[in-house]
Amino acid sequence: MSKPRFLLSTLFVATLFCGPLWGQSSAFDRADVNDDARVDRDEFGRIIIDRFDCRDQNNDGAWSLPECRGPGRVTLDAADTNNDNTISRDELTDWGDRRFDSLDRNRDGHLGIQEYREWGLSDM
Ligand SMILES: [Ca+2]
Ligand SMILES: [Ca+2]
Ligand SMILES: [Ca+2]
Numbered sequence: 001m002s003k004p005r006f007l008l009s010t011l012f013v014a015t016l017f018c019g020p021l022w023g024q025s026s027a028f029d030r031a032d033v034n035d036d037a038r039v040d041r042d043e044f045g046r047i048i049i050d051r052f053d054c055r056d057q058n059n060d061g062a063w064s065l066p067e068c069r070g071p072g073r074v075t076l077d078a079a080d081t082n083n084d085n086t087i088s089r090d091e092l093t094d095w096g097d098r099r100f101d102s103l104d105r106n107r108d109g110h111l112g113i114q115e116y117r118e119w120g121l122s123d124m
Contacts (some may be wrong), residue, residue: 028113038110041100048096052089063087 011082021044031039033057039047064074064086079095087095103115111119 028116031116038112039108039116041097044100044111045093045096047093049089052087052092052119061089063092 028039033043034045040117052063057067058064065076075092075095076085079091081091081094095105098116099119100111103111103119105115106112
């Protein structure tokens, strides 16, 4: 494989797993694993953990400050409950639970596309 093609393929795979390249409905479709047109708590949690694994570049099981760049800073402030300036997997899971509850405005235990759209990965 030529170098430009290799770089393009790498970019594609990284985007596929680490961030949205397509519109919100595609992001919603990817989150909605069982295709029931809504995102439940487990599906939401899976997205959160996928993001965690992608961002944990040194594989130490936590997000440190450099790994929380950009919008991730918002998550750091909200999720770092023990104030050690890193986010553990458990802290992120707990934050995801709270975030799910705040997004689920009609309290039906699912995120519809409108509710999910409000999130849009903007705080991770
Ligand atoms: Ca679903
Ligand atoms: Ca922490
Ligand atoms: Ca809902």
